[in-house]
Amino acid sequence: MRRVTIKDIAREAGVSAQTVSRAINDKGEISPQTQERILLIAERLGYRPNSVARSLATRRTQNIGLVVPDVANPFFAGIARGIEDAAHQSDHNVFLCNTDENVDRETKAIHSLEAQRVDGLILCSSRLSDPQLQKLANRYQPLVLVNRQIDHSQTGVVLVDDVRGATEAIRYLLQLGHRRIGLLAGPPASHSGKARLQGYLGAMQTQVSKVPAHWQEPCAPQVEGGRAAALELLRRAPDLTALLAYNDLVAVGAMRACVEAGRRVPEDCAIVGCDDVPLAALVSPALTTVHIPTYNLGQRTMSLLFDMMGDDIDHPEPIIISPHLVIRDSSGQPIA
């Protein structure tokens, strides 16, 4: 069962293939009557334009590639939704690839997307080395990096201002009267972890002359990591009245640790998370956390990519996404 092509319609309508093409693409240079007639025939025959052939002829696919570590992670799911919606609104399709933070899978995905001749490429939290990324950036445009720095004049960059997020969280806790605030710092290698540490230190130093190093504890970025690190921290520094967590899962782990250590949240220990994943609003007490507008981030990322696809922009303006604090029930004034 062969699919109907432009030629079938041309024959049926008694015109040339070219005229059919014009009718379908609504390019003006055609009489309204013949256009309508052709469109009717196309409809009747169940014609579906072949994007593959069109792409080959025009050298543009109207497809973009999106590479993320894991769409099942709500953070990336939000970004993906923002990108998808923006793309589809402008009649572009998106290839989605998951890497599980595996460099080989990421490389393979990128090669595949290059082969697909996508009109643009978005890499989230890329694990490629700097040289690899530079090489890619030289070869492939337009390219937008989310959550990853690069020094390349033609590459778009979208970053979350994690320093600011942590700063806001700490300022809020300071304002409530907390002074002895611990940090569940996340994985030592994490880029955003470092930024959040920086924000923590900067904000703390406005009120506390010397912030003890033993108020910080690295941890795996899941619930169990947070629980273990919080237990350790509360043992080492029992006078802490508040904890800032690397992310919401870590914060939930910290809440568990508090329960185990016989501390009430927020009375005996305030807890603030980061990211504001859907879970955060649903735990009890509901988590105060630094919200990152992932959907909006995705939309703006796609918007930047579209801009770059249009003109050959030389120095695309970096986009910095500002997180903001969402105050719920896991934080309050210190008792003492």
Next chain:
Amino acid sequence: MRRVTIKDIAREAGVSAQTVSRAINDKGEISPQTQERILLIAERLGYRPNSVARSLATRRTQNIGLVVPDVANPFFAGIARGIEDAAHQSDHNVFLCNTDENVDRETKAIHSLEAQRVDGLILCSSRLSDPQLQKLANRYQPLVLVNRQIDHSQTGVVLVDDVRGATEAIRYLLQLGHRRIGLLAGPPASHSGKARLQGYLGAMQTQVSKVPAHWQEPCAPQVEGGRAAALELLRRAPDLTALLAYNDLVAVGAMRACVEAGRRVPEDCAIVGCDDVPLAALVSPALTTVHIPTYNLGQRTMSLLFDMMGDDIDHPEPIIISPHLVIRDSSGQPIA
């Protein structure tokens, strides 16, 4: 800056384009020496095969289309990951489209995917009407439907056995000694809601001669819906000792309602959810729930699609996914 093509390599190597094609596709019929020589040149020139041209020539794209209501929903995210991983393992790419349960968006997505000439199409929880779906199924193969029934000899179907899931949950509660078990039934129109009701009734009737209708309450499928419905149910039938919830969010809402009504979970009221989204393990008490293996479901869906892409299977065997109960801390024996 033109991309390097097969011809560039052919010229460089002093062979025909066809020979280059053979070398790249590793089709055997070529001497190892020339193949290696060509591959080296390709590598040096930074050649990337053009999948678009290849697709046009072979009439196969090695791409598949995946349409879901929302990847940000963990249920579909799990399925999407399973599909993606299976697809990529077999060197296929996937176009992802979100519909937000909007029929127009779904229709548009399908048309776009048809235009892309995807080799296969997967529709999750399609909102198309039966006639629309029949029409699509007649026109487009291979097609696999997830979470949606259809009577069409050439369409693949993957379903979750929700009757069984609810049955297992109720059997477990009965075994614990519960007899007065309420059902937070979800949206009346929901397909899976009806199936779960059926499972509930069937299992209940093995131990309870007449299951009162006022032990059931419909609800919106979110936390607040579950909370409101549970409050109503506990008011109307205060002697209930356990609740089965339409999904995990509803179950979390029910947990809230219990707290508000002064009931402890699980002592004064056991609660069992459905789906086992990541949240379920993280709330306190951790939720006993009916686990649906979404990732596996995705993998098997893709596997079915691959089978259908291979041969022209006439009556693809329906795949029925069996959920199973995961016992955590929100359920226990009744006190009375």
Next chain:
DNA sequence: CTGTTAGCGCATTCAC
């Protein structure tokens, strides 16, 4: 084992 010819389905460029 290798080369030649002929398309895949469409859009671009030029005629008319």
Next chain:
DNA sequence: GTGAATGCGCTAACAG
């Protein structure tokens, strides 16, 4: 306003 010729980059089918 419409048509004819040409090519996008690759592979299928044949020939040698």
